[in-house]
Amino acid sequence: MGPLISAQNVVKSYGKHAVLQGINFEIQPGVTGLLGSNGAGKTTILGLILGLHPADSGTLSVMGSDPWKAGADVRTHLGYAPEHHTLPPDLKASEFVEHVAELHGLPTAEARTRASDALWLVGLGEERFRPLGTMSTGQRQRVKLAQAIAHDPKLIMLDEPTDGLDPAQRDNMLDVIKNVSTEFGINVLISSHLIDEVERICDGVVIIGDGVTKASGSLDELRGTAESFFRAEVDADAAHVAKLLATLETTTPATADGRIITMQGESDEMLTQFRDACVQHDVGIVRLEKNRVSLEDVFIESMS
């Protein structure tokens, strides 16, 4: 399967202000995070994908079509949840979701049924007849997700979907979003500036900064550019640690800093050797952790 979205040298300016200065990325099926600091150009990218405005130059393809030229056809199969929470306060959640489903081409009866289903699926079945103005921020975020999926889109775009949520609500929302991809088979693009939540649920990432693509690809690809290592804390004195290091046969030399031992690599064989050596020298392992390169490391490195 080809990329859902591909951008090649896309440039977009508003007046003299160049927002995007030639971005390149490919978004594959699954959950993708669009990361960048405020003002990095994430909103402009979403607008281009929705076909709200044309690119000044470059090529943007969304599900095989140019969204500016085939806007209505592309948007029929897109779902979008905006960042803001100021939805019509006197509108009932079910009416709102049904209306958006109708806008995306569903006949009235089907839109009504699917609106109800979507609200149940995001956990608002019992609340579906409540006016939006009486709902909490967390509930409104769920309503926005429900309206994005009700018309069975191929791709949904969620703009800061956990904004305003407390930690428990945030965890729950991220689980629901992951479910939308894994259980419902809908591809998800999340625009966010929260690295940890993108890392938690996304398969791929596009990092935008200063109007250009700083990094893009699957999480594994991005992390794979840096080496992984094991770090162990032991309860032994210097003599024991020196003996321990001398017996290790790791592919790269292990180093010690006080009671912290660092070993480059991530093979199970290396871990087994270390464990056996500790037993042999009567050294206790206080802590053992596999340090992988985090998305935050990738983000910081790409921005530097």
Add this chain to the structure above:
Amino acid sequence: MTDAQIYSQGYRRYEGPRTGVTGAIRSLVKHSMRKSLGLGRSARHKIVPVFVILIAYVPAIAFIGVAALTKELNDFLDILPSYADYYGYITTSILFMAAFVTPEILCTDRRTGFLGVYLASPLNRISYLFGKGITALVMIFTVTLGPPLFLLIAFSLQNVGPDGFAGWIEIFIKILISAAVIGIPYVAVSLAVSAVTDRKNFATAAFLAIVFGSSILESLLTTEADLSKTLRLLNILALPVQLVYRIYDESAAWRVAANSTSSLWVAWFGWVLVSLAIVWVSYRRMLVRR
């Protein structure tokens, strides 16, 4: 026999037909009309539209009653207003509809961020504004078209209507044209002010200021300053009704009567086109926020 029941159907794919842009516009119009009329909302949202529509029909009901009571006395039928005169009785209703109900159609979507949701659907700015324009016209026609049509039908049933089928059709067509001539410029001006502010109250105040301000300004220029009578065409309060009198070939007491019919049409189109241009420019340049 078991107690098993389906707890959840899970997520279902939708493979059926989609209604496209036409369906999106239809849904937009339906939803906007419900919102304008306060349907599905609390009672306080229904007060203004119901009141406005009611006061447009009350004179018609009164005149139909007069006709029913006095149709045997031909002299008394003279007290009934002409179709053109009728707009003088419902000017308040028409202005209220344009001032209070039309801003609801445009302002709220921007204020609540719903515009971003609309433009993420198959609608674009043109089809969105088209749907909103249709809604505004349907709403204003409930007061500019409904009551005269109601009068025509009621008078016809009481045998005090137009003479013959041809006469009936002629009046019917004139009612349709008059409703458009009265309604379109007020809707256009109201949409224009609603396009530049997302606050309904400001839009209402601005609309009323423009309508009554144009009348006062025209009066000052043509009467007090004794400038060209062409300046009477600035008066958007008087202009549409004056055109309606011309459509019915009736003499009018309005002071713009001295101006030619073609100049009235030019002014009418001028008001409409300038207003629609303001709407379009405003929305074309509008950066849709998240």
